Amino acid sequence: MDADVLVAGAGPTGLLLANELQLAGARVLVLERMPQRTGQSKALNLQPRTAEMLQLRGWLDAVLGRAMATLPAGHFAGLPLDYTVFDTPFPYQVGIPQARVEEFLEDRLTGHGVPVLRGHELLDLAQDDQGVTATVAGPDGRRTLRARYLVGADGGHSTVRKRLGAAFPGRDGRVSAVVADAVLEGEAGTEWRLPELEPDENGVCFLLPLGDGLYRLVLGGPAQQGAERTAPVTEEEIRAGLRLHHGDTVRLRELRWASRFTDASRQVERYRHGRVLLAGDAAHIHNPSGGQGLNLGMQDAFNLGWKLAADLAGWASPGLLDTYHDERHPVGAMVLENTRAQGVLGVPDPDVRVLRGVFAELLATPEANRRIAGMISGLDIRYPIAGEPEHPLLGGRLPRIELRSGRGLLLWSAGRADLAGAVAPWADRVDCAVGAATRDGADLSVLVRPDGYVCWVAEGAAGQPKDALHRWFGEPARA
Ligand SMILES: Cc1cc2nc3c(=O)[nH]c(=O)nc-3n(C[C@H](O)[C@H](O)[C@H](O)COP(=O)(O)OP(=O)(O)OC[C@H]3O[C@@H](n4cnc5c(N)ncnc54)[C@H](O)[C@@H]3O)c2cc1C
Structure with a gap:
């Protein structure tokens, strides 16, 4: 094998994914068609959830050092959304050209010895039970590379998606x-x-x-x-x-x-095709309204990275990798819907102008602002994580934590010293700390996945995380 994972495409999605895989100890190789970075930027912003994600890994400060501005608001078809209503350290959009985000991510990769092969275009692929073989055209001609998995992060015209023959339903551009x-x-x-x-x-x-x-x-x-x-x-x-x-x-x-x-709008039907996965624009295209595409792609990468690494390390529970599609497809579908709606609000027509006025009034109300701003910022994403007992925090993000190691985290409240013992068998993949969150005055113990989403919650002295540990962190290293 030339690598554990081949990543096709050194855009923001592929570069973040490669960083996540590197952090988790996987051998990654990035293939990029362009011989050099162009320095051109389509996107110019990071939404709050993307800023939180980078903060989780300790990478945000370096990115902010390259930013140009912060905007305390988001927008829906140009109508302002207030982000300051959310519990987040980053209730703003970071104004930063896409090229600078890519530069940071690529520099970090090369600093850790991860090859980013520029001038290498993926032409074709074939997969079997053990791995994927990619045909690649590079400066020295054609060659094949083999890895256990391949991720197509090769943009809206994705070769990977086309070679898979993956269904990409939706509609062509009208505007x-x-x-x-x-x-x-x-x-x-x-x-x-x-x-x-x-x-x-x-x-x-x-x-x-x-x-x-x-x-x-x-x-x-x-x-x-x-x-x-x-x-x-x-x-x-x-x-x-x-x-x-x-x-x-x-x-x-x-x-x-x-x-x-x-404003073409399409989404691939399945994000996983055996050992080949799709992420970012390769999986979904839509108009740029609201400033979401880069953010959506980077959040795909963040969801996929640790799951793929867990599979490669051999501890992923059955079905863990499939949760990438289950969790991210609905989020992508929601972005396609909201961008289509925003497109309608941009039609030059007197009646649409009236509609914009109605929308502007609605968005000025706290409930509507929260609903739409939560969607555009990425802060209100709730993954379908079942739990016993049910809890409103389950499946959502836990703000103000750090997961620099890329491992999970069990945060236990002072009265739950027993939890340190419960998590001990998973010590190689879950860190443990006292200092739990509180909600409505109650102390909480919380299990957080490596991507910062809550997969188990207990209030007071009740509840054990064993099932959640098995589900999200596999069989313990020592039973
Ligand atoms: C006008 C415009 C404005 C936008 N503004 C915003 C915004 O403000 N905010 C926002 O969040 N999003 C915005 N977007 C969307 C955002 O730019 C994209 O969603 C983002 O670039 C997707 O990242 P990606 O890594 O998935 O794909 P890409 O950025 O397209 O990267 C794919 C990479 O794969 C490489 N590649 C392609 N084929 C191959 C191959 N066969 N082999 C090897 N490499 C290959 C490409 O050269 C490229 O480097 C905007 C888009 C447009 C068009």
């Missing part, structure tokens, strides 16, 4: 727009702010400062709608868009890069 980074002159503004996505008959033209006169520009209107998907974006198209929306107050000096995107 086309342009994203570009350009140096602008004039009154383009210097503040980070939420996107203004209320279209008039000319569509939308949103500008966000990236520093040194560089701006992110999102342009959508009749000209973009009528353009062929593969037509190059010209300087003239950008100039015409700026003139239409800003008169001569904002002028183009230099176009750094530009591309077209659509």
